Amino acid sequence: MRAFRFAAISVLLVALVGAGWWAAKNGRYQPISQRPLQQQSLATQPVSLQQLNSSQTSAPAAPTVVEATAETEQRLGPFSVAGKEYRIVLHKKKRQPGPTQETGDTVVAMEIRDAADTILYQRTFSHQSADVEFSDAWFVSAGVLTGTNGTGLLVSYDLDSEPSAPEPESSRWYQVFGVVKGKFKPFSGPILVQGEVASVDRTSKQFKTAGALDSQSDALNFKVWAHHFRLIYPVRVDWNQGKLNPAQACDTANAGGSRRSCQYAVTPADDRRTDGLTFVQLCPDSAACKNPERVLVKKDSKVELLSCATEVKWSEGITSRPTGKPDSMDDQGGISVSSDNVQLKVRVDGKEGWIHADEDFNALGLPFEQ
Amino acid sequence: MRMAKSVSRVLIAAAMLSPAWGQPPQNAAQPETTSTVTLQNVEQRLGPFTLAGQSFTIVLHNKRIVGAPGGDFGQTLVKLEIHDQSGAVLYQKAFAYQLEGTKFQQVVTASAQLLPGENLTGLLVSYTHQPTAPGNEQSWQVFGFRNGKLALFDQPESAESAMNTPGQFIGVIARAPNGAVTMPIRGPLDTSELRVWTGEFYVIVPLRVDWRSGKLMAGQRCLETGMGGLRETGCDMRVEAERMPSSAEFNFARLFPTPEESPGTNVQHAVIKRGAHVQLLKARSIVTWTVDEDVMRIGFPNLWLKVLIDNNTENEGWIHGEQDLAAVGLLPRGPTR
DSSP states (O other): OHHHHHHHHHHHHHHHHHHHHHHHHHTOOOOGGGSOHHHHHHHHSOOOHHHHHHHHOOSSSSOOOOSTTOOEEEEEEEEEETTEEEEEEEEEEEOOOTTTTOOSEEEEEEEEEETTOOEEEEEEOOOOOSSOSSEEEEEEEEEEEEOSSOEEEEEEEEEEEESOOOOSSOEEEEEEEEEETTEEEESSSOEEEEEEESOEETTTTEEEOSOBSSSSEEEEEEEEEOSSSEEEEEEEEETTTTEEEESSGGGSOOTTSOOOOEEEEEOOOTTOOOOSOEEEEEBSSSSOOSSOEEEEEOTTOOEEEEEEEEEEEEEOOOOSOOOOOSSTTTTOEEEEEEEEEEEEEEEETTEEEEEOSHHHHHHTTOOOOO | OTTTTTOOSEEOOOOOOSOOTTOOOOOSOOOEEOSSOEEEEEEEEEEEEEETTEEEEEEEEEEEETTOOSSSSSEEEEEEEEEOTTOOEEEEEEOOEEEETTEESSEEEEEEEEEEOSSOEEEEEEEEEESOOTTOSEEEEEEEEETTEEEEOBOOOOHHHHHTSTTTOOSEEEEOTTSOOEEEEOOSSEEEEEEEEOSSSEEEEEEEEETTTTEEEESOEEEEEETTEEEEOOEEEOEEOOOOOOSSSEEEEEEBSSSOOOTTOOOEEEEEETTOOEEEEEEEEOOEEEEETTEEEEEOTTOEEEEEETTEEEEEEEEOSHHHHHHTTOOOOSOOO
């Protein structure tokens, strides 16, 4: 009996060793939790700029959450600007779940450090108390801004506040940093935009300017929500002076206070929805006309958005470092489109003209803003 | 021929507003010649009309251009007279006329009908003027008995003065802001109706007649309660129209959910296909009453028309303005018959 028991154990051990050898040879039975982190994210997660940046991080490889109030750290970069390398360090805490039971982290502080780990710029973000009606979370991402006359670091800040109503276009802040006379500095306060930077290459993790405006500046284009469509707003990036300004002079109110509208390029309307027959009222130019021509719009009509005329307000914000007050963006500037005076030049089945009224934007099936 | 030498191309007859009692009627068919055309007097008689047991006849003295081609501009009214049974002229009104080439620059016509009430009867005289500025195509007079004599009744006052005058504010429909509640407040007076040309179609406008005091008043006014009290909004009116649909394959109309143009209104763009069935449901406007010498005129400062296209309630709404009225086949023109 004893010999039998020994023989049985021996057979079982041999079988287990054999099974292990077979599994190792064929690569099966590997638990998902033991797969490399990089393999998981590439296989199952949408790749955002933030995630792309975080995948460059050298140390630590992944933040470790210990408890709700504990702070974790994430490093973005390195980013090569004007021949030097910079990193962004994000300090995070657990996001308060709020009524919608949100999960994940929120950034509570950001630092931009040079290769020697010296902090060159820092910003803090408010962290909510436990009892909240809205669950807020800050996100920070960054990429190199490459222009014809210079390079910089473009940092974007996003605030997710839940619950929230759906918006045709979300808002975020952008801030350009660069090196002027050997010193790393912000070119403006964070610029609040309902839209985004027009040119970003997610593969190379780089933003690109739209080309040179002169020998020392480039145009950085923003796609800005104009209540029914998106216009292209060019911002001058002056690499020598380290400043941002509107690229078109007409954007500034004149001394008398009257406002002048400028013409801007627009992006194609990908989210246009129409059904059945309708019409739009076209005027020959951007000024409103008494008897606009009424032009048929069919479901399959070819509708092209050509340009727009409107007043866009620009503010560069405060360039000096933030004060660290609870309002994390008290130094913000912004790009915003006046809601009461937007004209859009369109071509409908070959016929061109300007539309002015909400009813015509709706007739074209452009997104409607409440 | 008595004026042939002295009459130039422009002849102006002074309006005679006061009664010309006892003047005999002019004879018909007395030709006169201007430098280029020959005018002929043409007399028409309307009636007799019986009011309070007495008989009255209206005599229309017209000028006709001899040999003028058929059309609307070859004859015009130059004088209207009201005669009693004995032939005495109780009232007369003259109209200026002006020649433009071989036709009249403006043609005036007149018609008359009894204006029946519950106990009393009046005489409604309607004038049309073509061509003329929009809103001036028609004018009216109401005659009735005052102090035992046929006399012209007082015209309605404008909306503002009527609202501020105690005792004038009768025959009113009050409407809540949402339009849901109507409260007809009827006065003791007789109501008649005027068929009024708006420039593109007719609307039926109620008219109140106070036989005892010889006064006319607006038949109804509609008010809305709002900020600061009552506000006149205009009443719904019946519509009579002769559509002349466009031959275009598509016409376009802006349909408003309510008869007002305010920011944020959800305006629907309706495409009207050729041959579409368009129903003209009703009109709405504040009605303005204007006294012009001894006639009254009616205006619609902000006229809206409710339409229904192809029996589709999604294509039901209010339109206004020439462009939209034309889209449903209502073109600007002079009064039709």
